Amino acid sequence: MRITNVRPWGQSPVDIEITDGLISHVVPHVPALARIGDVDGRGRLGLPSFSDVHVHLDSTRIGLPFREHTGAPGVWGMMLNDRNNWRDAETSLPDRVVGTLERMIAHGTTRVRSYAQIDADCKLEKFEAVLAAKEKFAASADVQIMAFPQAGLLLEPGTVQYLEESLKLGATVMGGIDPCQLDRDPVRHLDIVFGLADKHQVDIDIHLHEPGHLAHFSTELIMERTRALGMEGRVTLSHAYELGNVSDAATERVMDGMSALDISWATVAPATSGKQFNLAAMTQAGIRVGLGEDGQRDYWSPYGDCDLLSRTWQLAFTHGLRQDELIEHAAAIATWGGATIMNRGLTRLGSTGDRPGLRVGDPADLVLLAGETVTSTVMDRGNDRTVIHDGLVVADQLELVL
Template identity: 65%
Template sequence: MTTVRAVRPWGGDLSDVDLADGRISAIRPHTPGSSPPADVVEGRGRLLVPSFADVHVHLDSTRLGLPFRPHTASPGIWNMVLNDRQHWRDAEWPVAQRATHTLGMMVARGTTRVRSYAQIDADCGLERFEAVLAARDAHADRCDVEIIAFPQAGLLREDGVVPLIEEALRGGAAVMGGIDPCLLDRDPVRHLDIVFGLAERHQVPVDIHLHEPGELGVYSTDLILERTRACGMQGKVTISHGYALGGVSEATTRRLLDEFAELDVAMATVAPSVDTAIPVDRLTAAGVRVGLGEDGQRDYWSPYGNADMLDRTWQLAFTHRYRADELVEHCLAVASSGGASILDPAAPRLRSTADRPGLTVGDPAELLLLDGDTVTAAVMDRGADRTVIHAGRVVADALELR
């Protein structure tokens, strides 16, 4: 047994927290002056929160750890795909080394649960998927990683992609990916038939990138919902991004929220600076699971990203214009417990903006100690005095891996 001593769960009273068999086994008031147990993690009065769950990251495209390069991509998904193709093989490190380095940075900053995309297309074949597999294996004792077989360039524009996706699903990918059925592949029915068909065949969940604007995004979403219902895949589908679904009519947004809740379709956001996304407080209030991710990290798509989900939590609060403590803290709950419920639909879910799950007896010992007077202060200050616990064991401290 390990005791995390003198911590403040979600900013509450000073407590001692016992961990056993990878779970929280007891929480009790801290007694000053008591003799520490043999195996103790000193909390020093820091906050205790669930560790981060990054449910939307592209480990196969990162350039963290390498010299900064100018951004060269022009707007548009296909243009960015082509820009990435032109440059990714010329990086100073091979993909596996970059992915492994970035995943280590993520763990050191507090992330112990990850869902990463692995690009599979006619250009890279399975090379980038295998690199993410290598990163997952290198940090297997520090974090849990789900890999998405992701057709970044579409399933239909180029020959040979679907067999590669299926090979990845047989070789360790845990999620079937899809992307912009109308804008990219221009055949939404066939695209989604393949996505859901492969998911059913391999008994894996679905995660679909949706950048499509306005009513086009609603059209694709309705097709996704239709297939979710027809295939009996309630609780197994995530829509990532969905930038435009809060920018249509209020009646349409309300209908979508109700159907997401009915079919248990989750949403993953990367905290974009747009006014057309559905706010996370509305998703939570409607009963929709919602999580946060970092997307690409200083790659050939974007110069942003630094492997720190606490920074991305700040961004989520900032782009939502949240100021009240409850809403800022809710952003951290989304970044931790919210994402965890996407990875495991049986995990505790956020039920309101005041809900703070993940730190009760029986919960997984996926924990993060942070410095800060309050949770909101920790989000604002984003300090370096952090201790990261995975499966009941310290895996990083002061931003360094153990």
């Protein structure tokens, strides 16, 4: 397969040859050498395809009518709002998950790490819906499923057993959530999370909404277990928006620990009143950073549109980025940064000027987008897109073709 007249990261036009799912040649574009069967890039930008490393496919309401937001404040109150309503939606959960994943792929996301809530209420029902969608679109996207204890591990009997069953059935990431604030027993909570991950040899991703010093305490415990079990490169902190909000010295300590243990950070670009991690500083420290949409217009909030390019704009906006290099860096996080979390064999971003993903040897997972520059593409967020996964065109003009 060959893609012609595409501008990698907005640079000069090239032709890209793809062999066995990898980029095998990149040469300057010569119009006279066009041949039948080529994919015409039409001078559009080429980026690595998007990587959504924090999405809750299991609670989606994408495609359904808007409803009044009825959730109470806090994780537990929001969880109960979902629990009280998700079965009464206008269409079945499996159909909602399939429709949402299809729309994500059509917009350019071919790497997805989705949560699957597992608790005493839904048991494995939400996990099975996400697993079915993963299998349906196996040729169009790489999907990792996280066994996620949204209601905690210790508050309802049977939760741990259901979580372990999902790991046996195909979940490849073990989740945790607010070890101190939700379960109020961080040692036992993390012993279970790390114990199941170690037993089944899967990665870990821990939701961390906890405030300031409490978040730092939980992170210290997470680092201790990562080091003790030799799980360097296998752990992600999601949200963790308070870790940059205590003091410069505390932020530096936690960043040093994350760097040394290759603990990554998945953000959903929240609007916060405090001081967040600095994106450039995280990359400079060698910490893998990825982006996700979180909920998709669900019972937690009305936000989410299946388009990680929109969330890239939000990442740049909430971090106050104006310079082209830094906005392009936000796009690199949304594409390649998340890919390196899902596949630690990929080289992490080295600087705010690093623009990987369209070089010889890189996976042929690309998205072609209209725009003069990467910054203009992030600002305009147009619909002229062609999506390539594993060397095949899987979507064009926001419609799946594979």
